[in-house]
Amino acid sequence: MSIEEGVKYVASAYAIILAVLIIYYFMSARRVSALQRDVALLEDEAKRRQAPAGQAGVE
């Protein structure tokens, strides 16, 4: 097999590996950020709902 042919196969293989791994890395990073945002929002909402109940108890 000629070097040119070999380069074609090697480049394809490494391009697939790097593309898939990089895409998965960024997708999972985005997922973590989105979920952390959701958790923060829901925790704020839970605190907000608890606050009037607590205040009512004090009064």
Next chain:
Amino acid sequence: MKKLLSAPALFAGAGICLIAGLLLAFWWAPADASSMGFSQKIFYYHAPIAEVALLAFGVAFAAAIAYLRTQNLKWDRLGLVSIRIGLLFSILVMLTGMIWGKAAWDAWWAWEPRLTTFLLVCFLYAAYWVLRSVVDEDQRRATYAAVFAIIAFIDVPITFFATRFLPEGLHPVVIQAGDSGMESSMLVSFLISMLGMTLLLVALIRRDLEIEELKDRVTDLKTSLGG
């Protein structure tokens, strides 16, 4: 120590090793003297990815046993993410293996022992996802998934040893007991890539575990807020 094992540190370590392995493979290790020539360079990522995929399924197997012993859902989560990442690596193995096959045997696919058993591994672990999706209750789903992960793992050692027990197949056996089958420069490049892929596996498992924990937290908060 905790900082060294954090996901960002593991990703950085994996990146450094993978880049170093690649550079060494291309600029230090010699081209293969066999008919494959330059296309043998695929080996430096293909083989580590394959071994790390099987390692991920091994982690899932251990997690399944731990779950059945303790009924703790954290082991179910570990099994789930290990199989997810194992499947991702398996898909990469199949794709790069097909390119390797085309370069080495002039065929994208051959029904020989290693390829066939690896394809079976992929189908088995894909079926694991189907199984999980049809059971709603957490503990029951985790139990079924654990039992399935243990049964599916039977094919992993068969795949690993297929080329050793059935040497008439096309797939080469490079590393054997007591013989790496490679020149030292090739072996070092391979081992550094292998270390990089292992670190990447650990980093991805850690991050996916974090995702699963956050998903559970969101579900709990939504339930406590009444919807």
